Amino acid sequence: MSLVSVIIPTFNRATQMHVSVESVLAQTHRPIELIVIDDGSSDETPAAMAALEAAVTKAGITPVFLRKENGGCASARNLGLQRATGEWIAFLDDDDRWLPDKLAMQVARLAETGASACCCQTRKIIQRGEIVQPPTPEQLVQGHEPGKYLDGRSDAHLITIVFKRELLPQVGEFDTSLRVSSDTEWIARLCHIAEFCAVPQVLAVYEWNPAALSRVDDLQAELRRDEVRKRQLMLIRERCSNLPGWDEAAWQRRAAKQFDEMTKHHLYVGDVTAAQAAFDEGMRLTSGLDPLPRLRRKLLKARLLGPFGWRLKHPKLG
Numbered sequence: 001m002s003l004v005s006v007i008i009p010t011f012n013r014a015t016q017m018h019v020s021v022e023s024v025l026a027q028t029h030r031p032i033e034l035i036v037i038d039d040g041s042s043d044e045t046p047a048a049m050a051a052l053e054a055a056v057t058k059a060g061i062t063p064v065f066l067r068k069e070n071g072g073c074a075s076a077r078n079l080g081l082q083r084a085t086g087e088w089i090a091f092l093d094d095d096d097r098w099l100p101d102k103l104a105m106q107v108a109r110l111a112e113t114g115a116s117a118c119c120c121q122t123r124k125i126i127q128r129g130e131i132v133q134p135p136t137p138e139q140l141v142q143g144h145e146p147g148k149y150l151d152g153r154s155d156a157h158l159i160t161i162v163f164k165r166e167l168l169p170q171v172g173e174f175d176t177s178l179r180v181s182s183d184t185e186w187i188a189r190l191c192h193i194a195e196f197c198a199v200p201q202v203l204a205v206y207e208w209n210p211a212a213l214s215r216v217d218d219l220q221a222e223l224r225r226d227e228v229r230k231r232q233l234m235l236i237r238e239r240c241s242n243l244p245g246w247d248e249a250a251w252q253r254r255a256a257k258q259f260d261e262m263t264k265h266h267l268y269v270g271d272v273t274a275a276q277a278a279f280d281e282g283m284r285l286t287s288g289l290d291p292l293p294r295l296r297r298k299l300l301k302a303r304l305l306g307p308f309g310w311r312l313k314h315p316k317l318g
Contacts, residue, residue, distance in 0.1 A: 001029065001030060001031060001107070002086070002087045002088055002107060003031045003032070003033060003085070003086035003087055003088070004029065004031070004032050004033070004086050004087075004088045004089070004090055004103055004107065004162065005032075005033040005035060005080075005084035005085060005086030005088070005089045005090070005165070006024050006032055006033065006034050006035065006089075006090050006091075006092060007035045007037070007077055007080030007081065007084065007089065007090070007091050007092070008020055008021070008024075008034070008035070008036045008037070008080075008091075008092050008093065008094055009037045009039055009073045009076030009077055009080065009093070009094065010036060010037065010038055010039065010041065010045060010049075010076075010094035011038070011039040011040070011041050011045075011070070011073070011076075011094070012041045012042060012043045012045060013041075013043075013045065013094045013095060014041070014043045014044040014045045014047070014048040015044075015048070016094065016095055017036075017045070017048060017049075017052075017094040017095075018048065018052060019095075019097055020092055020093065020094050020095065020096060020097055021034070021036065021052050021055075021056065022097075023092070023097035023098045023099075023100075024061070024092065024098065025055065025056065025059040025061060026098075026100045027098065027100060027101075027102065027103045027104065028100055028101050028103075028104045029103035029104040029107055030060055030061075031060070031061070031062070032061045032062070032086075032103070033061070033062045033064060033084065033085060033086050034056055034061050034062065034063055034064065035064040035065075035066070035080045035083055035084060036049060036052075036063075036064070036065050036066070037066045037067075037068060037076040037077075037079050037080050038065075038066065038067040038068070039068060039070050039071065039072065039073065039075070039076040040067070040068060040069045040070030040071070041070075046067060049065050050065075053065055064083055066079060066080075066083065071176060072176060072179055072182075073093075073174075073182070074173075074174035074175060074176045074178060074182040075174075075176045077091065077173075077174050078173040078174055078176065081168060081173055081174075084165060086165060087164065087165060087166075088107065088110070088162050088163065088164060088165065089162070089163055089164075089165050089168075090103065090106075090161065090162045091158050091159055091161060092159050092204075093158075093159055093206075095207045096159050096204065096205060096206050096207055097204070097205050097207075098159075098203060098204050098205075099202070099203045099204065099205070101203065102120070102203040102204060103162065105120075105199045105203065106118040106120065106162045106199055106203070107162070109197050109198070109199050110162065110197060112197075113197040114195075115194070115195045115196055115197035116163060116164040116167060116193075116194045116195050116196075117161060117162065117163035117164065117167075117190060117194035117195070117196045117197075118161070118162045118163075118196065118197050118198060118199065119140055119141050119156035119157075119160045119161050119162075119196060119198050119199075120140070120160045120198060120199040120200075120201060120202070120203040120204065121133065121134065121137065121140065121160070121200070121201060121202045121203070121204075122157040122159065122160055122202065122204045122205070122206050123202045123204070123205050123206070124205075124206040124208065125205065125206065125207050125208055126208040127208060132202060133155060133157055133206070134154070134155040137198070137200030137201065139153070139154050139155055140154060140155070140156060140198035140200065141154045141155065141156040141191060141196045141198065142154070142196050142197060142198050143195065143196060144191075144194075144195050144196070144244070144245055145191075145245065146188065146191040146192045146240070146243075146245045146246070146247065146250075147245065147246075147247025147249070147250030147251075148250070149187065149188060149191045150188065150191075150236070150247060150250040150251050150253075150254050151247075151250040151251075151253040151254050152254065152257075156187060156196075156198075157204065157206060158183040158186075158187060159204050159206065160203065160204050161187070161190070163190060163194055164194070167190070167193055167194055170193045171186070171189050171190050171193050171194075172186075172189060172239075173186075174186050175235060177231070178228060178231065178232055178235075179228060180225060180228050180229075181228055181229055181232045182232075184232060185232045185235050185236055185239075188236045188240055189236075189239055189240060189243075191245075192240050192243035192244060192245055192246065193243065193244075219265065219268050219269050220269070222265050222268075223265055223266070223269070226258075226261070226262045226265055229258060230258065230262065233254065233255055233258055236251065237251055252285065252286040252287065252289055253286075253289060255282065255285050255286050255289075256282060256286040256289035256290065256291065256292050257291070258282075259278055259279070259281065259282025259283075259285070259286070259292060260282065260291045260292050260294075260295065262278040262282070263275050263278045263279045263282065263292070263295050263299075264295070264298075266278055267298060267299075267302055270302075272299070272302045272303055275299060275302065276299055276303075279292065279295055279299060
């Protein structure tokens with residue numbers, strides 16, 4: 001059977017990471033190489049990793065446990081990619097887990113189809129309950145249609161992806177300048193290089209983490225995240241526009257949605273100048289695709305009433 005290298009970055013999860021590791025040990029597929037990268041934790045993560053190493057070996061899995069200076073999950077994943085030796089590579093986060101047949105079913109599907117990457121659905125446990133990502137199996141990334149991933153018609157969570165290691169020179173590593181959303185930008189590149197297949201069922205569980213960098217607690221945090229997502233958006237175009245299957249129209253549809261959100265976020269805090277700038281840039285990049293034009297009336301109202309303290313009400317924060 002094909003060797004699968006599993007990469008788990010971890011940071012300050014000494015009491016939690018064992019759940020992810022144990023879900024790898026429970027996999028019905030062998031052989032597995034488990035690469036755990038401690039991204040400069042300040043808690044007892046090194047001791048927790050040392051305690052797990054014997055169990056990993058006993059399970060017939062090759063442990064590769066590494067420690068590095070803190071640099072973010074992108075840099076930790078990159079170290080894992082550099083050390084991986086398997087024919088296939090899979091990702092898992094230190095607060096998430098797989099169902100026992102996840103790798104076995106995906107490796108079988110890859111062998112059956114001859115594809116070079118595979119994904120499945122994820123059950124996401126979040127504050128308001130549980131959702132499935134994507135909602136239906138038909139929305140999983142399949143074949144070679146990167147435009148569907150760009151504009152949201154298809155999706156694949158990073159912890160569900162298994163891909164052929166020989167694609168790495170073409171796909172490249174994760175962008176360490178993106179503190180959040182580096183996985184989205186990397187998957188966009190993979191979608192342009194790989195031929196995808198999918199297992200149409202839930203095989204992974206994502207746990208919402210209240211301390212995650214992607215969590216937004218206030219409007220200023222939302223604005224900061226917007227800047228990162230804007231950079232991610234532009235990097236996708238820069239790095240993928242010359243790759244097979246590039247779909248400029250799909251990218252513009254994605255951009256229209258993001259700039260619509262950015263414009264609204266500036267209006268929420270009453271910054272009419274920044275809102276107008278985001279709107280104008282979005283209109284230029286997308287040639288005025290929906291939903292951006294619908295904001296013209298709100299921007300006009302903001303300019304007229306701004307001196308009196310008017311601002312757009314946030315649907316959640318008020």
